[in-house]
Amino acid sequence: MEPAVKLKGISKYYGALRAVHDLSLDIFPGEVLGFLGPNGAGKTTTIQILCGLLAADEGSVSVLGQQLSQSPEVKASIGLCPQDVLIWPYLTCYEQLRWLGGLYGLTAGHARSRAEELLELLELTPKSNKQAKTLSGGMKRRLNLALALVHDPEILVLDEPEAGLDPQSRVNVRSLIKSLAAKKTIILTTHNMDEADRLSDRVAVMDHGELLVLDTPERLKSRVGEGDVLELVFANESAARRAERLLENRFSGSVLRDSRLLILRSLNILKHMPRFLATLTDEGCSPVESRLRQNTLEDVFIQLTGRRLDE
Amino acid sequence: MKILSVFWKSLREQLRQPLVLALTLLLPACFVLLYWMFFPGGGSTSYSVLIINQDEGVVLEEGLDLHAGEDLIGELASVRYQSGDSLLSIKQMASRPEAEQKLRDRKATLLLIIPVDFSAKIKQFTNGEIAHPAALTFVGDLTNPYYSVAAIFCSAGLENYLQTYAGQVSAVEILEEALGDSAGRSEFELYVPGLLVFAEVLLVFQASMVIAGEVEAGTLQRIRMTGLSSFEYLFGTGLALEVIGTAALLLAFLTAHLLGFESEGPLLAAVVIGAITGLAIIGSGLIVAALTRTVSQAFLLANFPLVLFMFFTDVIYPVPAVPLFTIGGHTLNLFEILPPTHAVIALNKIFSLGTSFRDLGYELSMLTGLTILYVWVGVFLFDRIHIKGKRK
Numbered sequence: 204m205e206p207a208v209k210l211k212g213i214s215k216y217y218g219a220l221r222a223v224h225d226l227s228l229d230i231f232p233g234e235v236l237g238f239l240g241p242n243g244a245g246k247t248t249t250i251q252i253l254c255g256l257l258a259a260d261e262g263s264v265s266v267l268g269q270q271l272s273q274s275p276e277v278k279a280s281i282g283l284c285p286q287d288v289l290i291w292p293y294l295t296c297y298e299q300l301r302w303l304g305g306l307y308g309l310t311a312g313h314a315r316s317r318a319e320e321l322l323e324l325l326e327l328t329p330k331s332n333k334q335a336k337t338l339s340g341g342m343k344r345r346l347n348l349a350l351a352l353v354h355d356p357e358i359l360v361l362d363e364p365e366a367g368l369d370p371q372s373r374v375n376v377r378s379l380i381k382s383l384a385a386k387k388t389i390i391l392t393t394h395n396m397d398e399a400d401r402l403s404d405r406v407a408v409m410d411h412g413e414l415l416v417l418d419t420p421e422r423l424k425s426r427v428g429e430g431d432v433l434e435l436v437f438a439n440e441s442a443a444r445r446a447e448r449l450l451e452n453r454f455s456g457s458v459l460r461d462s463r464l465l466i467l468r469s470l471n472i473l474k475h476m477p478r479f480l481a482t483l484t485d486e487g488c489s490p491v492e493s494r495l496r497q498n499t500l501e502d503v504f505i506q507l508t509g510r511r512l513d514e
Numbered sequence: 515m516k517i518l519s520v521f522w523k524s525l526r527e528q529l530r531q532p533l534v535l536a537l538t539l540l541l542p543a544c545f546v547l548l549y550w551m552f553f554p555g556g557g558s559t560s561y562s563v564l565i566i567n568q569d570e571g572v573v574l575e576e577g578l579d580l581h582a583g584e585d586l587i588g589e590l591a592s593v594r595y596q597s598g599d600s601l602l603s604i605k606q607m608a609s610r611p612e613a614e615q616k617l618r619d620r621k622a623t624l625l626l627i628i629p630v631d632f633s634a635k636i637k638q639f640t641n642g643e644i645a646h647p648a649a650l651t652f653v654g655d656l657t658n659p660y661y662s663v664a665a666i667f668c669s670a671g672l673e674n675y676l677q678t679y680a681g682q683v684s685a686v687e688i689l690e691e692a693l694g695d696s697a698g699r700s701e702f703e704l705y706v707p708g709l710l711v712f713a714e715v716l717l718v719f720q721a722s723m724v725i726a727g728e729v730e731a732g733t734l735q736r737i738r739m740t741g742l743s744s745f746e747y748l749f750g751t752g753l754a755l756e757v758i759g760t761a762a763l764l765l766a767f768l769t770a771h772l773l774g775f776e777s778e779g780p781l782l783a784a785v786v787i788g789a790i791t792g793l794a795i796i797g798s799g800l801i802v803a804a805l806t807r808t809v810s811q812a813f814l815l816a817n818f819p820l821v822l823f824m825f826f827t828d829v830i831y832p833v834p835a836v837p838l839f840t841i842g843g844h845t846l847n848l849f850e851i852l853p854p855t856h857a858v859i860a861l862n863k864i865f866s867l868g869t870s871f872r873d874l875g876y877e878l879s880m881l882t883g884l885t886i887l888y889v890w891v892g893v894f895l896f897d898r899i900h901i902k903g904k905r906k
Contacts, residue, residue, distance in 0.1 A: 256735060276741055289724055289732040293527040302523050306516060306740040334530065350736060 205268055205365045205375050207232045207358055207388040208253060211257060212262035215248050217414075222248040224412040226262070232357075237420075238392040239404030239500060245412035246392040247286065250360055253390070256282050268355065279307055282356030286363040286392075288343045289350070292336035298347055299335065300353050307354035314353075321349040324379065341372045348376065358388045365398055377402065396500040406500060408507060415507045424498040426506075432498055433467040435483075435490035441486040449486055450479060457503065465490075465503075468498070516742060521601045527753060528724065538720050538758055542713030542766035549705050558595050558701035560603040561664035562622040564613045565590075565604060567904025569632040582633040582679070589675040590626075593667055601667050610653075615728070617655055623664040625653035632870045636680050661681065672866050699866050700856055706770045707861035708829040710784070711854045713762040714792045715823045718816045721799020726812035729803070730901055744897040752796045759792035760785065777866030787860045787874075787881065794853035794885035795823070800892025827854040844876070856881040 206229035210383060212225040213396055223245040230236050238246045251257035252266055254280040255271050260310065264271040291299045297318050304314030322328045323346040330338055335346060344367050351359060365373045380402055383389060393399050399406055400420045406425075408415045437443040440463055447460045450467065454475070459466040471477065473495065483489055528535060553559060569583025593601045605622070607613040616622040618858035628650060629635075651670065654661040676682040676876035725748070728734045737747060762786065767775075777784065798819045806812040824830055826849045836848035849855050863869035871878070 233601055254739065256738060278739055281739070283736075284733065285732070287732055287874070288738050291523075291527065291733055293530040294523065298523075298526070302519060303736065303740065305519050306737070306742050 204231055205223060206230055206265075206359045207267060208390070209265045210253065211264075211478055212263065213252055213264065214261040215245075215252060215257070215259050218368065220247075221412050223259075226409075226412075228407060228414065228417065230388060230390060232388050233384070233386075234375070235380070235391060235402055235404045236391040237406040238390065239396070239406055239504065240392075240397050240409035243411075244409040246409055247362060248412075249266070249409070250283070250362055250390065250392060254278065254281050254360060256283075260423040261289050270361075279354065279357045280356055280360075282351040283355065284348045284364055285357070286360045286366065288347045290335045290343060291310065292344050293334055295332050295334055296322060296338070296349075297331045300349060303350055304353045309341045309354060317353055321352055325349050328374065330489060340367055341369050344368055345372060345376070346377075352383075354502035356387070356505035358390070359383060360390045362392045363394065364391065365393070365395060374482070384417060389459075396504070400500050406503060408500075410508050418504070420500060421494070423500060423503045426503065430450075431472045432496050432502065433469075433472050433479075434496065435465045435467070435492075437463045437465065437491040438491050439463060445486070449488070453482060454479070461505065466502070468502070485507070516746050517750040517753070519755045520742070520747055522572070522768065524724065524751040525757060528720070529759060534720060534723070535701035535758065538716055539762045539765055540718060542709060542762050543769040546706065546766050546769045546773065547710050547803075549709060550702050550770075553700065553702040558597070558599055558601075559660070559663075560600050561660055561667065562603045562605065562623045563664055563668060564605050564607045564616060564625045565589065565628065566608070566610060566613060566625065566630045568630045569628050570630050570634075572633045572637050574637065580633045580637060582636040583628040585679055586628060586632070586672065586675050589648040589678070590668060590671040593671045593674075595700070599700070602664065602671070611685070614653065617653065618656070620658060621790075622656065623660045624656060624668060625651075626668060627653065640680050650764075651737075671859060675790045682867065688707050689727070693867055698782070698843065700774075702773070703775050703865070706767075706775050707858050707865055709770070709830050710763055710766050710788060710861060711791060711827075712824065713859045714759050714788055714795050714857070715768045715829065715854060717755055717759040717792055718802065718809060718819050719794045719813060721752070721796045722802035722806070722810050722812040722816045723756065724751060725800065725803035725896070727805075727809050732806045734900060738901060744901050745893055748800060748893050748896060753797070754774040754792065755796050756789065756792050759795070760789050763788040763792070777865045779864035779870060782873050783869075783874070784861055784864050786865070786871075787857055790878075790881050790885050791853055791857040794888045795819075796879065797885060797888030797890075797892045800889065800896055804892060804895035822852060823854045827852045830856050850880065853881055853884040856884070 208230040210226055210228040213223055213293060214221070215223040226245075226249060237389060238249070242248050248257065252259045255264075255275055258272075264279045269277045271277060294302065300318035300321055301314045304317050305311065309317060322331050327342060327345055327349065330342060335343065338346065348361070353359070354397060360388055361380065364376055368376060378400070379392070380389065384402070391399065391402060403420060405417060406420050407417045408425055435446065437446060441466050443460055443463050448467055450465070452456055454469070459468075469478070476495070480489070480493070525538070525618075563707055567583040567585055567587060569581065571581040571583075573577055574580050587604060587606070588601050591600070591604045595601055607625070610625075612628070613625045617625055629648055632648045632650070649674070652665055654665065673684075677684065728737070767781070767784070799816065802812055802815045802819065826833055833849060837845045838848055839846055856877040860874050860881065863874060863877070
């Protein structure tokens with residue numbers, strides 16, 4: 204299958220800073236690709252290159268089979284929902300959707316109906332004739348998303364689409380992304396592992412401008428280890444370190460420590476849990492908190508980089 | 515079509531920012547009103563002259579009294595503008611220290627001291643007797659720009675008095691022929707062309723801030739994604755600004771007209787000159803916007819062209835010529851590279867001399883050429899810095 208977006212050997216430098224290094228990636232039609240990485244990983248730079256807003260120092264980008272550098276008009280097949288809210292404060296919601304639709308070449312009638320459709324879809328119809336500056340933060344974010352969809356692009360780039368949304372709007376946006384995923388290629392950058400896990404067909408993990416892994420969420424999580432995860436939180440770092448030493452000799456699964464947190468991963472960990480806790484209590488280093496959960500993409504990130512995503 | 519779409523969008527946005535709009539639309543009209551108030555009734559300056567009349571008078575052979583000092587004061591009080599307004603505002607004083615204090619405080623322009631023997635000297639002169647001339651004293655602060663004007667008019671008044679009362683015949687008669695309606699123009703009216711150009715000059719703030727606002731808000735990024743060219747975007751936005759600039763110009767003109775200002779030439783020609791000037795100012799606003807990233811930066815930097823356009827182009831007051839080179843018999847001056855220079859000259863010619871379009875060839879072609887240059891530089895810089903430069 205011909206990729207909808209093909210990044211080949213992309214590098215971008217800001218002086219001595221290497222923002223993206225030799226990134227190659229194929230994104231296929233109808234796929235939801237999640238971009239994961241901490242701040243400064245190179246996600247936004249990659250997206251800007253992909254959207255034609257920034258030129259790569261090395262490498263090439265092709266969109267729908269056309270080289271972006273040679274056919275800049277192909278940019279119009281991409282819809283970008285940026286992380287920052289980019290709206291026109293003195294235009295009403297309806298006016299800006301209609302106006303932007305017109306710039307993308309929609310006929311007046313089509314731009315009108317598309318604006319109404321998106322306002323309805325994102326529950327902004329009651330605010331249709333209000334200037335954008337009067338909207339609440341969540342509404343502005345929804346309008347930001349609507350502007351990315353106004354020309355019904357084949358490729359949708361969503362940079363942190365859930366950031367700043369209230370829980371209800373988050374659920375709605377998530378279901379909208381799912382419904383769009385059936386018809387469009389979606390590239391999603393996020394800090395939110397849960398969001399990436401739920402929505403993405405494949406996940407690309409980036410750090411320091413490099414692509415670390417690219418695979419389905421299930422395969423990535425299985426790389427970390429099968430089974431469940433037990434998280435034990437200790438009162439201080441020395442207690443956690445002591446517990447780490449004690450459990451290393453008695454535990455067959457993996458043990459990972461992050462400051463006061465000890466992460467134990469093993470099949471049927473629930474069965475061993477009473478024994479671990481008894482050992483730790485006997486040795487005078489009981490955890491102050493314990494949590495049982497399944498593997499997440501966060502674990503993948505910690506294993507790949509040795510640190511948490513939000514550090 | 516896309517230009518028109520950008521035009522409507524931009525016009526709508528600007529109309530929804532009442533404070534900025536009011537500043538652009540009303541400030542020039544307020545300045546017109548202010549200048550009208552500077553000159554009584556929108557007329558001309560009346561120079562305040564203090565007089566200490568020490569003249570004791572004499573009795574003529576016919577038994578009549580001659581009080582030449584009082585006659586001279588009457589003559590000075592009758593010096594008038596063509597409009598009939600008094601040129602000199604005369605006030606008699608008794609004490610020299612008190613009069614000098616008024617000069618120091620700039621509450622008066624000139625002090626004229628008429629000597630004790632003024633009538634006696636005039637009498638001797640009319641009788642053909644050889645006498646030392648009467649010593650009239652002008653006292654004033656020579657750094658006061660009004661002093662020399664007042665001194666000239668007092669001298670002219672004295673000259674008239676000597677011709678009328680003392681029968682002095684001058685070897686030379688000066689005939690003044692005013693061009694167009696220039697003699698009938700009040701001082702207020704002389705400032706109106708500059709104030710109308712000022713209406714357009716103020717657009718530099720609006721132009722630079724509107725475009726820098728789009729950069730700062732990041733919405734330019736969305737526009738770039740649509741494939742809209744820099745020219746289409748800037749031209750559409752510029753047209754909206756042009757409408758506002760022309761409205762400000764017309765409002766300022768209407769204010770001036772209601773305060774008694776009349777144009778000798780066609781108003782349409784003045785509007786066209788104003789509109790072209792507006793485009794040139796918008797071009798300079800684009801240059802400012804290209805060099806800035808935020809509205810506050812644009813506001814600060816826009817003061818630079820504002821000062822240039824206001825104080826180096828005859829908008830506020832005449833500036834000396836700084837010749838650069840001569841081409842085709844015309845010497846190009848340094849400040850002619852600033853479009854308002856030509857606009858002020860053209861508007862003066864239209865309003866005071868009744869000049870039509872046909873006779874504004876030089877000003878019109880310079881103004882148009884400079885406008886194209888300013889707009890081109892603005893679009894070029896904006897495209898390089900905010901469109902192509904962003905991709906670097």
